[in-house]
Amino acid sequence: MTVLLEQAGKLIMEKTGIMPEVRIPLAESYGRILARDLAAATDFPPFHRSPLDGYAVKFADVCKADSDRPVSLRVVDYVTAGNLSQVAVRPGTAVRIMTGAKIPAGADAVIRLEDTLTEGKTVKILTASGADQNICRQGEEFRQGETILTKGAVLRDGAMGILAMFGQAEVTVYQRPRVAILATGSEVIDVNDLLETGKIHDSNSYMLAAKVREAGGEPVLLGQVPDVLPEIVERLRRPDGIDLYLTTGGASVGDLDLMGQLFERLDIQPLFTRLAIKPGMPVLAGCWGESLLVALSGNPAAAGVSFEVLVRPLLRKLAGAACHERGRARVVLSQPLTKTGPVRRFVWASCAPGPDGRLAARPLLVQRNGMLAGLILANALLDIPAGSPLLPAGTEITARLF
Ligand SMILES: Nc1nc2c(c(=O)[nH]1)N[C@H]1C(S)=C(S)[C@@H](COP(=O)(O)OP(=O)(O)OC[C@H]3O[C@@H](n4cnc5c(N)ncnc54)[C@H](O)[C@@H]3O)O[C@H]1N2
Ligand code: MOO
Numbered sequence: 402m403t404v405l406l407e408q409a410g411k412l413i414m415e416k417t418g419i420m421p422e423v424r425i426p427l428a429e430s431y432g433r434i435l436a437r438d439l440a441a442a443t444d445f446p447p448f449h450r451s452p453l454d455g456y457a458v459k460f461a462d463v464c465k466a467d468s469d470r471p472v473s474l475r476v477v478d479y480v481t482a483g484n485l486s487q488v489a490v491r492p493g494t495a496v497r498i499m500t501g502a503k504i505p506a507g508a509d510a511v512i513r514l515e516d517t518l519t520e521g522k523t524v525k526i527l528t529a530s531g532a533d534q535n536i537c538r539q540g541e542e543f544r545q546g547e548t549i550l551t552k553g554a555v556l557r558d559g560a561m562g563i564l565a566m567f568g569q570a571e572v573t574v575y576q577r578p579r580v581a582i583l584a585t586g587s588e589v590i591d592v593n594d595l596l597e598t599g600k601i602h603d604s605n606s607y608m609l610a611a612k613v614r615e616a617g618g619e620p621v622l623l624g625q626v627p628d629v630l631p632e633i634v635e636r637l638r639r640p641d642g643i644d645l646y647l648t649t650g651g652a653s654v655g656d657l658d659l660m661g662q663l664f665e666r667l668d669i670q671p672l673f674t675r676l677a678i679k680p681g682m683p684v685l686a687g688c689w690g691e692s693l694l695v696a697l698s699g700n701p702a703a704a705g706v707s708f709e710v711l712v713r714p715l716l717r718k719l720a721g722a723a724c725h726e727r728g729r730a731r732v733v734l735s736q737p738l739t740k741t742g743p744v745r746r747f748v749w750a751s752c753a754p755g756p757d758g759r760l761a762a763r764p765l766l767v768q769r770n771g772m773l774a775g776l777i778l779a780n781a782l783l784d785i786p787a788g789s790p791l792l793p794a795g796t797e798i799t800a801r802l803f
Contacts, residue, residue, distance in 0.1 A: 403675040403682075406745065409711055412672040413686050416693055419721050420575040420644065427564055430556045433574040434617060434721040439550040442567045444540030449504040452537050456495040456517055456524055457486075457508035463529040471518070471525040480505060495524050504536055511535035553723025555617075575721030578644040580618040582609050583636055585659070586650040586699055587627035604773060605649040605697075605704050612705070616713050617720035618645070628657040634666055637694075644692055644719060647712065650699030652683035660685050660696040669694060677787070679744045681707035701773045706747045709782055709801070727801040732762040732781065734796045740766065741789040748783040749775035752800060762800055 404412070422436040451457065458474060466472040474495040480486040482501030490496055490507035498504070498511060510532035518525040543549055549567075550560055556572070564572055584603040592602050603625050610620035621640055626632045628651060637646060651658045660683075664671050669687035676684050680703035685696040695712055697704040714725040732752055740746060748764045755761030762783055765775035781800040785792070792798070 402671075402673055403677050404673040405677050406710055409673050409676055409684070409686070410714060413693060413695070413711070413715050414718060416672070416688055417715050417718050420578055420719060422573050423576045424571050424573050427561065427570055427572050430561060430564075430572050430574060432617065433556050433572075433577075435550055435552050435554045435556060435560070435572065436575045436721060437573045438548050438552050439564065439567070439569070441543040441545050441547045441549050444545050445543040445566060446537050446539055446541065449539050450537045451498045451500055451502050451504060451511045451535070453511055453513045453535055454499050455497075455511050455513040455535070456526070457490055457498045457505050458495045458510050458512055458526065458529075458532070459490055459492060459508065460510035460529065460533045462492055463510070463512065463526045463532065466526040466529050468527045471527050472529075473523050473525050476519075476522050476524050478505065495526075497524075509533060509536070551723065553721060555722060577617060577619040578716060578719045579621050579640075579642055580613045580645045580647060580716065581621045581623050581637070581640055581643040582606050582613070583623040583633070583646070583648045584625045584650060584699075585628060585633055585648055586625070587629075587657070589625045589650065589699075591625055604701050605699065608701060608705060608773065608776070609647060609649070609697075609708060612708050612713065613647075613716065616716040617722060618716050628659055630659050630662055630666060633659065633663055637667075645712075645716065646689060646692055646694040647708075648694070648696045649704050652685060652696045652698050658683075663696070664694075667694070676707065676711065677744055678706070678710065679742070679746045681705075681710070681747070682744075684711065686711075702749075702775065705773070705776055706782070710747060727782075727803050729799055729801055730760055731797050732760040732783070732800045734792055734794050734798065735761040735763050737794050738764050738766075738783075738785065738792040738796070740764075741785055741791060743788055745787040746785040746789075748785060749779035750781045750783045750800065751778045752781040752802065760800075762798070 463472045477494045478486045478488040478496040480502045481499045486496050486505035496505045512532050516528045584606045589603040590600050613620040626636050652660045671687045674685045683698045684707045697707050717725040750762040750764045752760045752762045784799045
């Protein structure tokens, strides 16, 4: 049965759970998905500290200083970052301080070095303007107990830095879903095998493995099998611990398009058998035990599009990500688009800021459905609504950006 993309998404999302948690070293957590909220264990900064190299002073002592009438203070200590001043700042005194050091007791302002003249044990303050602002207050960035990261966040530079800031040497993330990828088709051979006439190398497995990795999964390549049902079944049954099965090929109406029979043989009730999109129309999906099995088209570009719009959101959910979808933006066609029609269509495109500052999309129309070439330059997927007429340059449309 043919379903709209939204219906298909809903049907498979309903069948998708979230992976169990695992604790891993922070250093290995790039790209992983946080499984627990993180609350600040302490204030940050954990103490009042100096943002400048200069002198810690009492503001009342120096507030009237200017270069004609500098204020002289006795320098009573010297404090570097990581060390503490042994002496409190009292009226008439100053402590020389370096960036990052704790503000000494008694001080409520820092004069930057450029606004001072040091003469032995005395410092002359030439101006105090803004000096009371020259303190990074304890807790000004984060308050103890405040929620800083929420589960489902993807760990990248900022989040990893913040986890380290709070001393989290290990982090609780979701296990990566293991995604089996099987290429079916008697014409497809492994990348290591020598090409013979009539055969092609399996590109789908590698393209999909890259997409799985990008989406937060761990690809498990099951290789290639000919269009022979028992061989397909045997290969799919080989690995343990698979959270999602993907196949390519044999999903259409040809004599050797075996995916319908595969579903029957494995006793899988299909949730749907075709999507109302182009390319990427042939897609069967159903539950195989605890996991989902999604049979994608053999056409590389069709498999790529179905993955992007259907499988990727489900994989993001399975992986525990809070956000399942790509970012979307309205973009302007920089060339006319003739590939329109009664069915919703997705077109790879290259987007860059145009002369008017808006994002201009250049459709990569080298593609027939089987062609991967468009993917090389693509950084967006244009979403052309069903029933669109020919779209002239300048038309605004929605794009998924990546
Ligand atoms: N009579 C009809 N024929 C076709 C229809 C149709 O509606 N009626 N739909 C066409 C469309 S659209 C598509 S898309 C394809 C889908 O067919 P399958 O999903 O069954 O895929 P295959 O036939 O197995 O392969 C299609 C194409 O892709 C090549 N291929 C397959 N696997 C790989 C791989 N791992 N790496 C690289 N290339 C691969 C394969 O050799 C074929 O050329 O059906 C149309 N036909
Ligand atoms: O349905 Mo095919 O997937 O248009 O390319």
